[in-house]
Amino acid sequence: MRWSQMHIPTLRENPAEADAPSHQLLLRAGYIRQLMSGHYSLLPLAVRVRSKVISIIREEMALIGSQEFSLPTMHPAEIWQRTGRWDTMSDEMFRLRDRKGAELALGMTHEEIFASLAVELNSYRQLPQMWYQFQTKLRDEPRAKGGLLRTREFTMKDSYSFDLTQEGLDHAFDLHRHAYLTIFARLGIPAIPVEASSGSMGGSTSTEFMCPADVGEDLVAYCPACGYAANIEKATSHLERVSDTAGSPEPERFATPGVRTIDDLASNFDAPANRQVKTLVYVLDGKLSLVLMRGDHTLAEQKLADITGAGTLRPARPEEIQEALGALPGSLGAVGVTGRPVIADEALRGRTDMFTGANSDGVHLRGVDVDRDLAVGTWADLREVASGEPCLRCEQPLEVQKAIEVGHIFKLGDKYSKALGVSVPDTDGSPTTLIMGSYGIGVERAIAAVVECHHDDNGIVWPMSTAPFEVVIVIAQQDDAPTAEAGERIYQQLLADGVEVIVDDRAERAGVKFKDAELVGIPLRVTVGKRGLADGTVELTSRATGQTDRIGIDEIAGHVRRVVEFAR
Structure with missing residues (x-):
């Protein structure tokens, strides 16, 4: 490929709308262009990277015996209605009607569609099965940002396993876990497998x-x-118990004018946050519910959704709270509340001599005994873990760090197969519902994650495995015939050796070419210039290390080929 003929629209400055480093660099280096929020065009360089990512994933899927499919992006509403996700996914799903009025959806995931194909399995002898595809997904993402990190249209590698037993699902899950670790290592992404919530996907386990x-x-x-x-x-930690006094025989009301927050009560009324019962009001599947937390703890909403099984969850609005409890946020409590579900975090279990709101504006209660005074219907781990808390396994301090989700695997169980009638006759002839797993990797997000992990002040630093080209030949003086001819000769030799190479044959200054090569991030640069040719050498520069070596012009092609083969 010749740089002069390829569309690589590099930019010298970071676009104002770009925030994440990968977003800035993929725009500046001419890989992507935004059409509208959450929708990006992949330009020729990005298409080459995407192809490499897909090839690596495809190779690892083949090694575990998964078969490739290609399923439609547009789905009938009926199949989503049968699993109940037509309603629970309503905010994220793009919907439309055809000219006959039929309701349709643009696929945001394909559990239902793959399950509909598995209906044709008719014997336990056909199991297990593992199927996958690369397909465009569309989600009405409310916070599209970060370039390719959070989009509304993207390519997903989604796999699905079908087994007769839980042991079979466990095996398929382990195969995918190992394959994913290998994939991310090959891509140059330092991925850590972590315990996770299954969320709206359902199922028992996810990583x-x-x-x-x-x-x-x-x-x-x-x-x-x-x-x-x-x-x-999903995270939990060891939490030491707090020592309480016995407290009073019953809760005592006291005036707290102007108190609206945990800190207000703590600083003005000798009520430490860890002795306060914080009352949050949520609407779970349309039902107003009270959620109780220790004052210094933060609710993890996904834990609340998981423990209650709520399909829809939102904080109650002030007017809903006042109508139900008679007070506004700041003075809320669960003492004496009946007829409303009360869900409490385990950190409150057994606590005495606590403070909480009295459900009267500007009034609180002291001396609250949680077990005696609060009608808790459900106890659960609801709190968000904080840095420094002891690990539940080894008691050493936990670290909380930001991360990009690059893959997710689920043990779905029979949620979808039961709803869609996916079963086969077992060994004794009785129908047995199949057990499913689901396994996803976002292709474009993986590209962005590689860039987040591999860049410097000058641009992208692609690993050899994902680079759009392995080598760039920079002809320093394109207008000098001997230099241009030498560069062309090396280019043809590398092409013949199967090296992915681009020659920068533009009529630009050498400095411009060097900057573009660094920005685009090609791993190896061969510089052909008059000065080096005078003594029969060219320069070979590593993008990752910056090291430059002089190599004989007759040796350069073989030397580069060996370096590339070693790095592949």
Whole structure:
């Protein structure tokens, strides 16, 4: 490929709308252009990178015996309605009607569609099956940002396994876990497998693959000592009990004018945050519910969704709260509340002599005994883990760090197969519902994650495995015929050797070519210039290390080929 003929629209400055480093660099280096929020065009360089990412994933899927499919992007509403996700996914799903009025959806995932094909399996002898595809997904993402990190249209590698037994699902899950670790290692992404919530996907177990990064929108709790790792939505830690006094025989009301926050009550009324019962009001599947937390703890909403099984969840509005409890946020409590579900965090269990709101504006209660005074219907781990808390396994301090989710695997169980009638006759002839797993990697997000992990002040530093080209030949003086001819000769030799090479044959200054080569991030640069040719040498520069070596012009092609083969 010749640079002069390829569309590589590099920019000298960071675009104002770009925030994450990968967003800035992929725009500046001419890989992507935005059409509208959350929708990006991939330009020729990005298409080459995407092809490499897909090839690596495809190779690893073949090694575990998964078969490639290609399924439609547009789906009938009926199949989503049968699993109940037509309603629960309403905010994220793009919907439309055809000219006959039929309701349709643009696929945001394909559990239902793959399950509809598995209906044709008719014997236990056909199991297990593992199927996958690369397909465009569309989600009405409310916060599209970070370039390719969070989009509304993207390519997903999604796999699905079908087994007769839980043991079979466990095996398929382990195969995918190992394959994913290999894929991310080959891509140059330092992914950490972490425990995660299954969320709206359902199922018993899920693992996310997280790439630590400052721009990550997920938080991961990680123990350097024992390796425990979990998404903050799932993480737990050891929490030491707080010693309480017996308190009073019954809660005592006291005036708290102007108190609106935990800090207000703590600083003005000798009520430490860890002795306060914080009352949050949520609407779970349309039902107003009270959620109780210790005053110094933060609710992890996904834990609340998981423990209650709520399909829809939102904080109650002030007017809803006042109508139900008679007070506004700041003076809320669960003492004496009946007829409303009360869900409490385990950190409150057994606590005495506590403070909480009295459900009267400007009034609180002291001397609250949680077990005596609060009608808790459900106890659960609801709190968000914080840095420094002891690991549940080894008691060493946890670290909480930002990360990018680059993959997610789920043990779905029979949620989809049961709803869609996916079963086969077992060994004794009785129908048995199949057990499913689901496994996803976002292709464009993986590209962005590679850039987040491999860049410097001058641009992208692609690993050889994902680079759009392995080598760039920079002809320093294109207008000098002997120099141009030498560059062309090396270019043809590398092409013949199967090296992915681009020659920068533009009529530009050498400095411009060097800057573009660094910005685009090609791993190796061969510089052909008059000065070097005078003594029969060219320069070979590593983008990653910056090291430059002089190599004989007759040796350069073979030398580069060996370096590339070693790095592949």
